[in-house]
Amino acid sequence: MRLADFNNDDFDRGRPRLVEAAWRIVEGLLLNSWLPGSTWRVWLLRRFGANVGQGVVIKPHVRVKFPWRLRIGNHCWIGEGVWIDNLAEVSIGSNCCISQGAYLCTGSHRWDKETFDLETRPIVIEEQCWVGAMARVGPGVTIGEGAVLTMGSTATSSLNPGWVYCGNPALALKQRNTTTGQERHV
Amino acid sequence: MRLADFNNDDFDRGRPRLVEAAWRIVEGLLLNSWLPGSTWRVWLLRRFGANVGQGVVIKPHVRVKFPWRLRIGNHCWIGEGVWIDNLAEVSIGSNCCISQGAYLCTGSHRWDKETFDLETRPIVIEEQCWVGAMARVGPGVTIGEGAVLTMGSTATSSLNPGWVYCGNPALALKQRNTTTGQERHV
Amino acid sequence: MRLADFNNDDFDRGRPRLVEAAWRIVEGLLLNSWLPGSTWRVWLLRRFGANVGQGVVIKPHVRVKFPWRLRIGNHCWIGEGVWIDNLAEVSIGSNCCISQGAYLCTGSHRWDKETFDLETRPIVIEEQCWVGAMARVGPGVTIGEGAVLTMGSTATSSLNPGWVYCGNPALALKQRNTTTGQERHV
Numbered sequence: 001m002r003l004a005d006f007n008n009d010d011f012d013r014g015r016p017r018l019v020e021a022a023w024r025i026v027e028g029l030l031l032n033s034w035l036p037g038s039t040w041r042v043w044l045l046r047r048f049g050a051n052v053g054q055g056v057v058i059k060p061h062v063r064v065k066f067p068w069r070l071r072i073g074n075h076c077w078i079g080e081g082v083w084i085d086n087l088a089e090v091s092i093g094s095n096c097c098i099s100q101g102a103y104l105c106t107g108s109h110r111w112d113k114e115t116f117d118l119e120t121r122p123i124v125i126e127e128q129c130w131v132g133a134m135a136r137v138g139p140g141v142t143i144g145e146g147a148v149l150t151m152g153s154t155a156t157s158s159l160n161p162g163w164v165y166c167g168n169p170a171l172a173l174k175q176r177n178t179t180t181g182q183e184r185h186v
Numbered sequence: 187m188r189l190a191d192f193n194n195d196d197f198d199r200g201r202p203r204l205v206e207a208a209w210r211i212v213e214g215l216l217l218n219s220w221l222p223g224s225t226w227r228v229w230l231l232r233r234f235g236a237n238v239g240q241g242v243v244i245k246p247h248v249r250v251k252f253p254w255r256l257r258i259g260n261h262c263w264i265g266e267g268v269w270i271d272n273l274a275e276v277s278i279g280s281n282c283c284i285s286q287g288a289y290l291c292t293g294s295h296r297w298d299k300e301t302f303d304l305e306t307r308p309i310v311i312e313e314q315c316w317v318g319a320m321a322r323v324g325p326g327v328t329i330g331e332g333a334v335l336t337m338g339s340t341a342t343s344s345l346n347p348g349w350v351y352c353g354n355p356a357l358a359l360k361q362r363n364t365t366t367g368q369e370r371h372v
Numbered sequence: 373m374r375l376a377d378f379n380n381d382d383f384d385r386g387r388p389r390l391v392e393a394a395w396r397i398v399e400g401l402l403l404n405s406w407l408p409g410s411t412w413r414v415w416l417l418r419r420f421g422a423n424v425g426q427g428v429v430i431k432p433h434v435r436v437k438f439p440w441r442l443r444i445g446n447h448c449w450i451g452e453g454v455w456i457d458n459l460a461e462v463s464i465g466s467n468c469c470i471s472q473g474a475y476l477c478t479g480s481h482r483w484d485k486e487t488f489d490l491e492t493r494p495i496v497i498e499e500q501c502w503v504g505a506m507a508r509v510g511p512g513v514t515i516g517e518g519a520v521l522t523m524g525s526t527a528t529s530s531l532n533p534g535w536v537y538c539g540n541p542a543l544a545l546k547q548r549n550t551t552t553g554q555e556r557h558v
Contacts, residue, residue, distance in 0.1 A: 028406030034214030
């Protein structure tokens with residue numbers, strides 16, 4: 001690859017550069033700070049175009065690349081230090097928990113091309129999912145309804161609804177059981 | 187799960203909200219800062235109730251959720267960027283090295299219940315352990331005396347004394363050998 | 373191990389303590405900040421002894437332990453939040469992409485010795501490599517020309533040229549194919 005030949009002019013950033021620059025300042029000084037409080041974080045994200053539902057909690061040290069490509073349903077939790085690197089749309093259904101330190105990555109590169117072209121693909125997290133602490137989710141991944149990605153695991157392909165995934169790459173470990181209380185603490 | 191039904195009123199935070207708020211400020215501005223120096227970090231942690239032994243080194247960018255639930259023995263090292271997320275007690279024996287970027291997680295959720303109840307379990311790290319850089323330790327884990335968790339590995343269950351663990355979930359790789367000098371650099 | 377007996381007096385830090393202290397301040401306030409801009413970051417690194425080529429992009433939140441032990445070729449990208457923990461030399465060839473959150477670790481400890489001696493070993497990343505987001509590279513690792521380490525993976529031994537590695541420890545997954553465009557999105 002020859003990174004000098006990389007050309008990203010066709011990438012649609014979704015907002016004028018001035019808006020993006022303003023967001024970088026707001027993110028750097030406020031959203032990503034240690035300052036407590038969730039309501040004002042939700043307000044800031046909405047002001048910059050995020051679609052955020054009711055009852056959403058956003059903890060300190062969170063990073064969001066493009067708020068205008070973020071959709072969060074109702075009653076979600078975005079944990080401390082979560083990094084939503086949404087060059088492409090990230091959509092999080094209602095009643096999801098994205099735990100502390102999780103990383104959602106929508107950008108990859110064509111490693112098979114000399115020009116290492118950027119390739120972005122959306123992430124869809126359906127309702128009632130749990131992305132564990134320090135977990136990583138790759139471009140184009142859909143996390144099916146109710147699926148769980150355990151702490152520190154890396155999802156490089158989509159996860160089936162109602163299953164628990166672990167490892168790097170994350171593999172199906174067992175079905176999530178919401179009735180017995182037997183299966184937990186992975 | 188229905189996160190609107192989540193109820194954490196029974197969780198004992200261990201200190202009045204005002205003390206916790208003060209700690210968040212101290213942590214955000216000082217403990218977690220880039221400022222060099224270990225002695226004053228130890229002093230701050232003790233002021234907020236941590237039980238910290240002699241000869242302990244605490245590097246910059248460290249986070250501690252509740253200092254009043256932290257116990258560190260003598261001659262331990264807490265590396266740069268370590269995150270001790272101790273909703274429940276974290277106890278670190280003497281002569282332990284917790285390397286840079288490690289994450290100790292004491293909180294989980296009942297994923298089998300609609301109310302997604304918080305469930306906290308203590309972490310015990312016995313003497314002479316080494317938690318490698320960027321390693322993750324889950325709730326309820328005991329790391330047996332002298333065990334090693336390698337860089338970037340994730341311990342979701344307890345580790346036997348004197349063994350070296352690697353992977354996610356971390357599996358026993360080999361015995362730690364403190365005499366031959368053959369086994370190292372994993 | 374007895375960390376009270378640890379002795380690091382023989383470790384050559386490469387610069388006087390005053391220079392190192394100055395760098396810590398510059399790194400803490402500037403290099404590692406959210407402030408946008410790459411050119412001035414390259415300039416700072418060079419001022420402190422780094423050998424940085426032409427067309428190098430360095431994103432915000434980057435950490436470098438010792439700039440005087442850093443060599444970066446031409447047209448490289450150092451992503452947001454990359455942590456170059458270079459107690460020993462880190463050498464990055466031209467046309468490499470070190471993605472966001474990656475961690476390059478040159479220091480280990482003799483876990484077989486009571487004195488837990490520090491042992492540092494250089495990292496060599498040859499030309500046209502891609503170290504994925506949140507990937508970890510251990511001491512003494514050479515990443516062969518054109519190799520890829522996928523997101524969140526941990527390289528604890530050297531990677532062969534032209535192969536794609538995944539997991540912890542990272543294992544060879546497939547050959548990188550720069551002609552067909554079939555193999556991507558791991």
